[in-house]
Amino acid sequence: MNRYLAFTASIPAETQYVLEAMENPRKITLGQRLAYKGKLFGRPIIVMITGVGKVNAAQSITALLENTEIETVIVSGCGGAYISSGLDIGDIAVATEEIYGDEGVSLPDGWQSLEGIGIPMFEKQQKRYFNWFPLNSKLANKVVDILKTGPIKAKVLSGPFITVSQVSGSREIGELLYQRFQGICENMEGAAIAHICTLYDIPLLEIRAISNMVEDRQLSHWNKTIAIQNSQNAILEVVKHWKEVMCQF
16 A cells, blocks of 8 residues: 655645646545645655645544555645744745643743643653653754755745644744744644654654744735745745655654
């Protein structure tokens, strides 16, 4: 049985360029979700649109992994960069870990993580997982090297990603999350996908391009078009060099 790369994003626009580059994509359904099966640069790939948010992402990836032989899950899409991250709109971020930013408890004297209150997400092989899900650092570093030497004219940084249920619409909240987790950008799906991939022992690569800064919300400052373009061009570049990437496993 073929093992597939799985490329996932939350909305159709974040998969458009990859689908256009695929050889003979055909529609399939996995767990009531729309997906496409085909080849990209000669490599078997499944493209899945998960929907927005943690529940949609977790259900989609579970259906994918339960019904298909997957080599690696690749997540992409737009992200919001924290002011102190060193990223700007259009830049590319590669995750070294995923963090549940909302799970925990808010107390009068401050916030506590799941670890702080002693409730893990799950336990596996005598390891307890709370808010933090580390990704393969060698894989992330190799992908950064590939993207920095490639044709995309954007800054490329790696670091922790923060997954939130509600997008941070003020600079104050963004700075609070940055100080709490030292994350470089936020999204709404990544930690849930990292959670499921950890359960199934499937490698995860997450690459996002920055559509907006986490500041007092002004949609006129956003540029989803460049983020959608750069995130998918990054995916195409990485899959094109997948043999080099595979040496990190």
